[in-house]
Each structure stands twice: as C-alpha cells, then as structure tokens.
Amino acid sequence: MSTYDYIVVGAGSAGAVLAGRLSEDPSVTVLLVEAGGSHRNLKVRVPAAFPTQFKTDLDWEYYTEPEPHLDGRSIYHPRGKMLGGCSSMNAMIYIRGNRADFDGWAKAGATGWSYDEVLPLFRRSEANSRGESTYHGSTGPLHIQEQRSPNDVSRRIVEAMVAAGFDRNDDFNGAEQVGAGFYQVTHKRGKRWTTADGYLAPARRRANLTVMTQAQVLRVRITDGRAVGIEVERKGKQQFVQAAREVVLSAGALNTPQLLMLSGVGPADHLSEHGIATVVDNANVGSHLMDHPLVLLNWDTTAKGTLAGAQNPLHLLNFLARRRGLLTSNVGEAGGFFHTRPDEEAPDVQVIAAPGFFKNHGFDTYDKPAFSMALSLVGSKSRGQVRLNSSDPRAKVATTFNYLAEQADLDSLVAGVERARAIAAAAPLHGVTGAELNPGAEVRTRAQVEDWIRAELQHTYHPACTARIGTEQDGVVDPELRVHGVEGLRVADASVFPTITHGNTHAPTVLVGEKAADLIRTTK
Numbered sequence: 406m407s408t409y410d411y412i413v414v415g416a417g418s419a420g421a422v423l424a425g426r427l428s429e430d431p432s433v434t435v436l437l438v439e440a441g442g443s444h445r446n447l448k449v450r451v452p453a454a455f456p457t458q459f460k461t462d463l464d465w466e467y468y469t470e471p472e473p474h475l476d477g478r479s480i481y482h483p484r485g486k487m488l489g490g491c492s493s494m495n496a497m498i499y500i501r502g503n504r505a506d507f508d509g510w511a512k513a514g515a516t517g518w519s520y521d522e523v524l525p526l527f528r529r530s531e532a533n534s535r536g537e538s539t540y541h542g543s544t545g546p547l548h549i550q551e552q553r554s555p556n557d558v559s560r561r562i563v564e565a566m567v568a569a570g571f572d573r574n575d576d577f578n579g580a581e582q583v584g585a586g587f588y589q590v591t592h593k594r595g596k597r598w599t600t601a602d603g604y605l606a607p608a609r610r611r612a613n614l615t616v617m618t619q620a621q622v623l624r625v626r627i628t629d630g631r632a633v634g635i636e637v638e639r640k641g642k643q644q645f646v647q648a649a650r651e652v653v654l655s656a657g658a659l660n661t662p663q664l665l666m667l668s669g670v671g672p673a674d675h676l677s678e679h680g681i682a683t684v685v686d687n688a689n690v691g692s693h694l695m696d697h698p699l700v701l702l703n704w705d706t707t708a709k710g711t712l713a714g715a716q717n718p719l720h721l722l723n724f725l726a727r728r729r730g731l732l733t734s735n736v737g738e739a740g741g742f743f744h745t746r747p748d749e750e751a752p753d754v755q756v757i758a759a760p761g762f763f764k765n766h767g768f769d770t771y772d773k774p775a776f777s778m779a780l781s782l783v784g785s786k787s788r789g790q791v792r793l794n795s796s797d798p799r800a801k802v803a804t805t806f807n808y809l810a811e812q813a814d815l816d817s818l819v820a821g822v823e824r825a826r827a828i829a830a831a832a833p834l835h836g837v838t839g840a841e842l843n844p845g846a847e848v849r850t851r852a853q854v855e856d857w858i859r860a861e862l863q864h865t866y867h868p869a870c871t872a873r874i875g876t877e878q879d880g881v882v883d884p885e886l887r888v889h890g891v892e893g894l895r896v897a898d899a900s901v902f903p904t905i906t907h908g909n910t911h912a913p914t915v916l917v918g919e920k921a922a923d924l925i926r927t928t929k
C-alpha cells in the first residue's frame with residue numbers, strides 16, 4: 406500500500422502516542438515511519454543501563470557546533486533512534502513541568518494549552534501506580550511508578566535536602582513542584598516503559614496501523630501548498646508514500662526542523678545556500694532552540710549500597726529473576742526543585758541526585774563508592790538554533806545551543822552549586838560524605854566556580870522549541886499544530902513547545918502526542 410490517511414514521521418515520545426491514538430479509529434489508515442529499529446534490547450529494558458546506549462546504533466549521536474560561551478567546546482547530544490525514540494533512551498524521570506509553563510503558553514497565544522486544559526490529557530496518558538486522583542490517572546497507556554528498589558544513599562540525599570531547607574515533596578506533578586523527594590519513573594515492575602510499549606504494542610494488532618522501521622524520511626513532498634506525502638529511504642531504496650489526509654512530523658526537536666527545511670519550509674536565505682527551493686519562508690524554523698544546561702557534582706562516600714559494582718552479574722540475575730535491585734535504578738533517583746530567582750513563578754533549578762558516580766554522560770568511570778548531584782537549569786533562558794549542514798538528508802544538522810549566553814543562567818548555576826554543597830554538608834549526609842571530587846575543594850571563588858561551569862557544562866538532553874507554536878511572524882505552527890503556509894502538515898513533538906517547560910521533557914512531549922491526536926480527530 407502506498408497511500409495512508411495519516412503519515413506520522415518518528416516513533417518517539419510523541420509520534421508513537423499519536424500513531425497509537427489515531428489508529429484507535431478503524432476507519433482510518435495510519436503509517437508510522439521510524440528511522441531506527443526495535444527497542445527490544447537489554448540496554449533499553451534495564452533502567453541503569455541507559456548510558457550504555459550512547460554512541461551505539463541506538464543513538465543519532467549529535468555534536469553541537471563549537472559553543473561560544475563554553476570555551477568553544479562541541480557538546481555531545483545523544484538522541485534515541487529506535488521505536489520509542491528518546492523514551493527508550495532517557496533517564497525515565499517523570500516530570501510534567503510547572504503549571505506556569507502551560508498557563509504561560511496559553512497566555513502567549515497557544516489557545517487550548519493552559520494547565521487546566523492539558524491536565525485531563527496528562528491524566529489520560531497515565532497509569533500511575535498511586536491510582537486515580539485530581540492530578541493522576543490510573544488507566545492510561547503510560548506506566549508511572551515508584552522506584553522499585555530505591556537506594557539508601559538516595560534516601561539520605563533527600564533527607565539532607567530537607568535538612569538544608571527544602572520542603573519534602575512526594576509528588577512533583579501534584580499541587581506543588583518545589584521541594585525534595587524521590588522521582589516517579591516511567592517503569593513497569595522495575596523495567597523501563599516506553600511510548601512504544603504503552604501506545605504501539607497494543608496498537609500493532611490493528612489492521613489499520615503500519616509501522617515501518619529502519620526507514621528514514623528524506624523530505625515531505627509539498628505540491629501546490631499541500632503536503633501530499635513523504636519520500637522515504639529503506640534498505641537503500643527510495644519510495645514515495647502518499648498521505649490522503651495529513652503528514653505529521655514527530656522526528657524530535659533536531660530532526661523535525663531538518664525535515665521542514667529539506668522540504669522547503671524555513672529561512673529562505675539559508676535554504677537557498679543549500680540549493681533548496683523555498684516553499685514557505687519562515688525564519689522561525691530551527692530557531693528558538695532551548696534546552697536545560699546541567700552541571701554534575703560528585704563526592705566520595707563511605708555509605709554502603711551505591712551503584713558502584715552494579716556491573717556484578719549477580720545484579721543482572723536479580724534484575725532478570727525478580728526485577729529488583731541496583732539495575733532497576735534510573736540513576737537519577739531523587740532530587741527536587743528550588744528557586745534561585747525568587748521573582749519567577751516556577752523554580753529554576755532541579756537537583757537530580759544519583760547514588761553513584763556519574764560524569765561525562767557516564768563515560769568517565771570511578772571504581773569507588775560515590776554520589777552525584779546534577780543541577781539542571783530548568784529555568785534556562787539562552788536560545789540557539791538548528792540549521793542544515795547540507796541538503797543531504799543523511800547529513801547531521803548544525804546545532805548551536807548558546808548555553809550560558811544569558812548571564813542569568815550562569816548566576817543560577819553558581820547559586821545552585823552553593824546549594825548543592827550545603828546539601829552534601831547537611832547532617833544526614835555529613836557523616837558519610839568524603840572528598841568533593843567535582844568541582845573539588847580548590848574551586849571556591851565565584852570566578853573559579855564560573856570557570857568550572859563553563860568547562861564542565863553539559864545538558865539534560867532536552868532540546869525543544871525549534872518549530873514552536875506561535876503566529877506566522879514568531880512561530881512555525883498554530884495552536885492546532887498546523888504548519889503555517891502548508892496544508893495537511895503538522896508537527897507533534899518537543900519542537901512545538903513555545904518555551905521549554907521547567908522540568909524533564911518526556912511527559913510534556915507525550916502530552917503533545919495526546920493533544921495532537923485530539924486536534925486531528927476533530928478536524929476530520
């Protein structure tokens with residue numbers, strides 16, 4: 406078959422949700438096209454193993470252009486290339502964001518996206534192990550559970566946060582986001598649970614859903630202002646597949662703007678540099694790129710039970726036989742949110758604490774017991790862009806995040822480092838905290854801390870906003886996710902966020918998938 410009613414490009418946090426939902430209607434046909442393959446792999450299933458996916462076939466393996474405010478460093482950016490997309494690779498922390506994020510979106514023109522309007526969709530998506538409540542759903546496709554074998558060191562870190570002045574918070578997705586506690590995770594009985602598990606696996610029995618894997622979409626074909634289908638490459642062969650109703654791009658915040666530009670939708674001068682004929686001149690495509698910069702602090706510890714030694718085969722046996730033990734850890738088990746900018750409604754810094762040594766995306770190892778605190782700047786203000794390196798769809802895009810372009814971002818991280826040090830020194834950790842490994846005791850003055858941040862800064866793997874909701878002048882899609890200037894083309898993934906949410910980005914991207922399904926179903 407080479408015509409489908411709907412073609413969804415990319416089977417990630419939003420695409421798998423959207424294809425699953427659209428195919429609930431037996432009267433329509435849906436094609437889901439995914440560049441990667443299966444996610445059935447122990448590196449995906451075993452929560453603690455997520456960093457072992459990096460720089461493998463499961464990873465798009467991006468690198469930024471030299472970052473101007475990070476001493477010209479090029480930063481590694483993994484992205485999941487498989488069914489489930491980044492939901493099959495991520496650290497599984499389930500955070501929706503702050504009420505102010507969605508209300509801010511709606512206030513800025515994203516009609517229909519206020520907190521009160523999106524809450525029912527978050528609830529619909531969720532099978533929360535805590536059951537039904539004002540904030541949570543219990544019958545949705547996405548399993549959200551407590552850590553199955555929470556680490557004692559993580560418990561100490563939460564207690565130390567409380568001793569250092571945090572309120573205890575048992576539900577960051579409830580009434581209040583600020584405070585300290587354990588994260589709920591996208592797990593089912595200790596195993597990772599992806600959007601491919603929740604939304605695609607049950608849908609794949611449906612005759613009206615076709616899932617094409619190992620198939621890279623090269624561009625959308627736009628004829629007379631209408632998206633008529635996609636050009637796709639599979640096993641070295643190219644084919645055209647027609648869309649009778651709509652094409653939806655869900656290829657993620659780096660690949661979706663690439664596909665738009667390859668299809669002639671983007672900044673006209675940039676497209677012409679690459680010999681691409683402009684269909685719609687829109688400078689917002691690939692612009693406004695946002696992420697959450699992150700720094701990692703590490704300490705030696707004398708506490709027992711850290712992730713050191715998790716590679717011991719006994720832990721794998723425990724995982725395989727009982728789905729318990731160290732390998733069920735998502736590494737960033739606990740933490741919380743706090744303000745360094747009291748004038749802002751949402752907290753700007755997130756602590757992601759790990760009962761083990763974690764540095765350089767997990768590539769740097771340390772064989773002694775340690776714990777880590779990552780500071781993720783969820784209130785980041787700096788913006789960058791995605792541009793084409795080439796008109797060849799197989800080439801990687803050129804991304805510049807401009808991390809720390811805004812002084813406010815650096816200020817918040819400096820304040821965050823001070824707070825993290827206070828947590829490590831607080832009573833519940835004090836007796837078991839050893840040497841500060843990173844940044845290290847010698848990094849004390851503000852200038853030293855700033856230099857260290859610029860030298861070590863990474864990110865929380867959250868690119869977003871590159872095809873944001875807005876008007877034709879300041880955005881790429883309208884609040885119904887329709888691409889300005891093209892009929893029959895929508896975007897549904899983290900690219901459409903008008904601004905990045907204050908928290909991890911998987912849950913709000915699932916929301917985008919759910920919302921897109923409703924919007925498409927009602928336009929039939």
Ligand SMILES: Cc1cc2nc3c(=O)[nH]c(=O)nc-3n(C[C@H](O)[C@H](O)[C@H](O)COP(=O)(O)OP(=O)(O)OC[C@H]3O[C@@H](n4cnc5c(N)ncnc54)[C@H](O)[C@@H]3O)c2cc1C
Nearest residue numbers: 415417418419440490491495496497498622657899909911
């Ligand atoms: C290492 C890591 C850790 C993270 N940790 C967390 C966390 O703990 N909690 C959290 O909430 N968020 C986390 N995130 C972020 C979160 O997972 C992402 O924001 C979210 O998954 C993005 O969803 P998406 O649908 O926009 O894109 P993706 O999930 O990336 O989906 C895009 C899909 O499109 C496919 N694709 C791309 N181009 C093409 C093409 N041309 N043709 C066909 N298919 C294509 C890709 O292979 C991919 O499957 C993490 C991300 C990473 C990488």
